[in-house]
Amino acid sequence: MQEIVDKHDAKNLYKQMYLMRRFEETASEMYIRGKITGFTHLYIGQEAIAAGVMSALFDKDYVVSSYREHGHALAKGVSPKSVMAELFGKETGCCKGLGGSMHLFDEDKRFMGGYAIVGGGIPIATGIGLSIAYKKENVICACLFGDGAINQGAFHESLNLAKLWDLPVLFICENNLYAMGTEVSRASAVTKFYKRAEAYDIPSECANGMDVLEVKKAAAHAAGYVRKGRGPYFLELRTYRYKAHSMADPDRYRTIAEEELWKERDPIVIFARHLTDTGVFEPYELRKIQEKVEDEIQEAVDFANKSPNSGIELLKEYVYAE
Amino acid sequence: MAKISYREALNQALREEMRRDSSIIVIGEEVAYYEGAYKVTQGLLAEFGDKRVKDTPISEEVIVGAAIGAAMGGIRPVAELMTINFALLAMDQIVNNAAKIHFMFAGQSFVPMVIRAAQGSGKQLGAQHSQQLEAYFMHCPGIRVVAPSTPMDAKGLLKTAIRDDNPVMFLEGQGLYSLEGEVPPGDYTIPLGKANIVREGSDITFISYLAMVPECLEAAKELSDRGIEAEVIDLRTLNPLDKATVFESVKKTGLALVANEAWKTGSAGAEIAALIMENCFDYLDAPVIRISATDTPMPYNRQLERAALPHKEDIINAVNNLLKVAIPQ
Numbered sequence: 001m002q003e004i005v006d007k008h009d010a011k012n013l014y015k016q017m018y019l020m021r022r023f024e025e026t027a028s029e030m031y032i033r034g035k036i037t038g039f040t041h042l043y044i045g046q047e048a049i050a051a052g053v054m055s056a057l058f059d060k061d062y063v064v065s066s067y068r069e070h071g072h073a074l075a076k077g078v079s080p081k082s083v084m085a086e087l088f089g090k091e092t093g094c095c096k097g098l099g100g101s102m103h104l105f106d107e108d109k110r111f112m113g114g115y116a117i118v119g120g121g122i123p124i125a126t127g128i129g130l131s132i133a134y135k136k137e138n139v140i141c142a143c144l145f146g147d148g149a150i151n152q153g154a155f156h157e158s159l160n161l162a163k164l165w166d167l168p169v170l171f172i173c174e175n176n177l178y179a180m181g182t183e184v185s186r187a188s189a190v191t192k193f194y195k196r197a198e199a200y201d202i203p204s205e206c207a208n209g210m211d212v213l214e215v216k217k218a219a220a221h222a223a224g225y226v227r228k229g230r231g232p233y234f235l236e237l238r239t240y241r242y243k244a245h246s247m248a249d250p251d252r253y254r255t256i257a258e259e260e261l262w263k264e265r266d267p268i269v270i271f272a273r274h275l276t277d278t279g280v281f282e283p284y285e286l287r288k289i290q291e292k293v294e295d296e297i298q299e300a301v302d303f304a305n306k307s308p309n310s311g312i313e314l315l316k317e318y319v320y321a322e
Numbered sequence: 323m324a325k326i327s328y329r330e331a332l333n334q335a336l337r338e339e340m341r342r343d344s345s346i347i348v349i350g351e352e353v354a355y356y357e358g359a360y361k362v363t364q365g366l367l368a369e370f371g372d373k374r375v376k377d378t379p380i381s382e383e384v385i386v387g388a389a390i391g392a393a394m395g396g397i398r399p400v401a402e403l404m405t406i407n408f409a410l411l412a413m414d415q416i417v418n419n420a421a422k423i424h425f426m427f428a429g430q431s432f433v434p435m436v437i438r439a440a441q442g443s444g445k446q447l448g449a450q451h452s453q454q455l456e457a458y459f460m461h462c463p464g465i466r467v468v469a470p471s472t473p474m475d476a477k478g479l480l481k482t483a484i485r486d487d488n489p490v491m492f493l494e495g496q497g498l499y500s501l502e503g504e505v506p507p508g509d510y511t512i513p514l515g516k517a518n519i520v521r522e523g524s525d526i527t528f529i530s531y532l533a534m535v536p537e538c539l540e541a542a543k544e545l546s547d548r549g550i551e552a553e554v555i556d557l558r559t560l561n562p563l564d565k566a567t568v569f570e571s572v573k574k575t576g577l578a579l580v581a582n583e584a585w586k587t588g589s590a591g592a593e594i595a596a597l598i599m600e601n602c603f604d605y606l607d608a609p610v611i612r613i614s615a616t617d618t619p620m621p622y623n624r625q626l627e628r629a630a631l632p633h634k635e636d637i638i639n640a641v642n643n644l645l646k647v648a649i650p651q
Contacts, residue, residue, distance in 0.1 A: 062395070064391075095426060095427050095428040095430070096428040098425060098426055098427075098428050099426045099427060099428070103426040103427065105426075105427035105428075105430050105431065106430070107430040107431065112394060112431070113423070113427060113431070115418075115419065117414055117418050117419075120387075120414055120415070120418055120419060122387070123383060123384040123386070123387020123388055123390070123391065123415060124387055124388075124390050124391035124394065124419060125391060126384060126387065126388045126391060127387060127388035127389060127390055127391020127392040127393070127394070127395065127399075128391040128392070128394060128395040129391070130388055130391065130392045130395070130397075130399075131391065131392040131393075131394075131395025131396055131397045132395060134347065134373065134392070134397050135395075135396065135397065141391075141395075153383055154383050154384065154387065154414070154415075157379075157381035157383050157384035157387075158384050158387070158388075160379060160381065160384075161378065161379065161381060161384050161388060164379065165376075314428075317429070318424055318425045318428055318429045319424070319425055319463050319464055320424065320464065320466075320488050321424050321429070321432040321433075321434075321487035321488050322487070
């Protein structure tokens, strides 16, 4: 981490990452307390990616995500209250409790959904790219997925079509090294995923997903390329999820030594150290940001707790568009 | 009224809708330069250009997925899957995404997309190209299923499907493309969920859709010569299903026969028969009859294929047997 960053940018990046971390730690706690049920996939360890990528996008840009998307939604500006309420299955949730952890959506923030079939959102992002190109809008669609999605047909079909039609889609693979319990080398013949884009003549880059400044720089470059109408771009960001695949996963396929090694590269700790070492922030200033985040998280939990349960009348309300 | 083919009726619907609304695009395999495997999209590329009429690679999952995304992004895609058999490659996008987006995102997004696909048997195309899969889609909440049997319905229903804000599986009778029929001049639509009583009768109700409608009509004609008057209902859409029209007719005639070209087990006909049982039990003089294909993959051999598929003779024979039971001589 070399660069000195603008104080406003730094505050935003740090705050976003810290918010995601604390949100997920709290979600984990709420899951254990039975407030959240179903499948819950935590983003802890990968925060630099959502923070860096979203900071390189504009409000009007679209984001399509997967089922590990709490962090993506928060970083795109979806309110922690509405995400937490959604996880609690409450009427005030961003999808009124109909979606749940894996299906967050926010029309206003152009957060176009979490999709829970591995790779299933990639064709949708490609189609959003088609609508942007058709309407000649000056926006792009960013599509985030994990290393598990890379071997789905949907991934290959989408990259081919996106390049064939030069659609404004930024494909982002968050390579956290494990597709559920399977390490990438046991699932992929080619583990340098950015190289796969070459097969479709799509420019690509691999960056350190634990370094928020590197992610931001790579994402800004990639988004700029796509925004100029030059077609799709592919980013591979290497990262690590600290927690199990989901709250239901006993996590017995990784060594403690490996997990500890990655935790030494913690994106939040390293960025905080960088900010204080370079004099951008005094430690007390970071603490102030942390305190503000703690308040926001507490508010989100209180809001979710107090919100009414999703009513039975919702069961049939949204099956069809009127 | 002018007489045109089912194919031409579909072509007119696409053309007129694309003229009316510039947000409509057509995508699919061979839809542009080849002008459609069944020539439904003939002339569209010439009139609307390659921004609106787009050939795709043979990638059904992304054809449908991209249509979904494009619809969410604010345009109205009509995706052609050539034949319904290829929809199986796109089932994840249809069932997990298209059908659920409006629901799981609580109405914040919707998918105004039409998937057109030819469906039908009897052309000796073998097991993988002779399937009727409407029940798969009818089973899944969130998707409209349209199955027209005449040129007039094909045009009016396709226009409605394109204007509808839900994902629509639009099934076209593969054997019906050259069928000619009268079509009203100018713009008209036919609502989804409104069955058509194509023949009135008092003795038995035939319920059908797509290619079995003409078979039912022919059977009804022959039975009429012997004094048996069948009422023939063309459902036109399977989701929404016009239950009211079916129940009203069955309550009047007291006898029901459901005919579809699909496999018998778990078919649309099975669902309709169950609905009649649930809702018209006291009016029925005999169990509901189901006419369908045999529960086998489709053989290539002409004689075997004919044996596997339902025909008007099967309908007539079933009615003869039924009347022996219902009205003992």
